[in-house]
Amino acid sequence: MTFESVAPSGHSALRHDALFYRGDEDYVTAIRSFVETGLAVGEPVLIAVPGTRLDLLRSALGTSTELRFVDMARDGRNPAWIIPGVLYAFFNEHPGRGRVRMVGEPIWPGRSATAYPRCVQHEALINIALSDRPASIxxxxxxxxxxxxxxADAASTHPFLIRGGDRQASAGYGRPEHVVDAFNLPFPEPPSSASTLYFEAPGLAxxxxxxxxxxxEAGLPPDRVDDVRVAVNEIATNAVVHSDQPAVLRVWRDAEGLVCEVAGSSVLTDRLAGRIPPSPASDxxxxxxxxxxxxxxVQxxxxxKSTTVRLHMHR
Structure with missing residues (x-):
């Protein structure tokens, strides 16, 4: 997509760069330099990349106690969980340590097309959610x-780009809010086989x-059945508590498990909803x-006039 470009600031506490690499050698060389620069000045380093990339970097970087490795394909499988569950979690592991370093790879070959818009939104939201955090990502x-x-989307969500060791401002960098809104896309229609239920607050049980x-029936194990019941209840309750109109639930199977969609007439306006851990004192x-x-x-x-949420639960 094309966005209105803005000049990236080099004065933010947050440094958020995209590394454009070709091949394993380029990948390892650039990331090793980034990591070793941080370790040399006492910065804790998080490595959150998928699958075999994780094994490659473990082998190349060693086992410093200041290094934390996370499988992005597992812990970041839901892009909306990366900011609170991976990035904020790392900050919380190192209170009072000053600046931290993070290597991420939220978009990789094989990442599903269904998840992709949420991945781009995630990258844009980093620039809002962590703007005041002393971090190099x-x-x-x-x-x-x-x-x-x-x-091109990576260029729109990262103020600076690194290619072949050269770091330059991104000419395609867009306002994060505009990028998030541009990927606020309508969903394809549910399949005709979807089970449908219209409900109001008394019908939540x-x-x-x-x-x-x-x-x-879809074959989810008991713990995942409990998970999907809790998750759908959270969304469904919000849909009817904040509206005087009925909401609609649609449920269907896909190749990976179960999809549950809740559509209601309340409107979610907070782009960072579900991405920022609340303070312990907040209810x-x-x-x-x-x-x-x-x-x-989670889509x-x-x-x-409305908000539609799709929840995907894999077997």
Whole structure:
């Protein structure tokens, strides 16, 4: 997509760069330099990359006690969980340590097309959610395997780009809010086989029972049945408590498990909802955070009159 470009600031506490690499040698060389620069000045370093990339970097970087390795394909499978569950969690592990370094790879060859819009939104939201955090974040993009649109989107979400050891301001960097809104895309229609239920607040118990029954029929294990029931209940409760109109639940199976969609007439306006852990003293802000933790993918679409949320639970 094309966005209105803004001049990236070099004075933010946050440094958020995209690394455009080609091949393993380029990948390891650039990330090793980034990591060793941080370790040399006592900065804790998080490495959050998927699968075999994690093994490659473990071998190249060694086992310093200041290094933390996370499998992005597991802990970041839901892009909406990366900021609270991976990045904020790392900050919380090192209180009072000053600056930290993070290597991330939230978009990789094989990342599903369904998750992709939420991945781009995640990258844009880092620039808002962590703008005042003393962190250097390097996000890797495989230019040999990703398509040109993915590379262009990376340029729109990172103020600075690194290619071949050269760091330059991104001419395509867009306002984070505009990027997030541009990927607030309507969903494809549910399949005709989807189970459908219209409900209001008194019908929440029946709605939960239906979700649990369909989850068991789809082959989800008991703990995942409980997870999907809790997650759908959080979304469904918000849909009817904040509106005087009925909401609609649709549930269907896909190749990976179960998809549950809740559509209601309330409008979610906070772009960071479910991404920022609330303070321990707060009694609000935990519902969508819990949903992002429990689900393998959470998609949200809002318009002027409604909000639709799709929850994906894998077997």
């Amino acid at each position: 390097l996000c890797a993009y495989d230019t040999a395997a990703l398509d040109l649109d993915a590379i 029946g709605m939960r029972a239906l979700v649990a029954a369909l989850a068991r 609000r802000g935990r519902g969508l955070l819990l949903v992002n933790y429990l689900c393998d993918l 949200v679409h809002t318009d002027e």
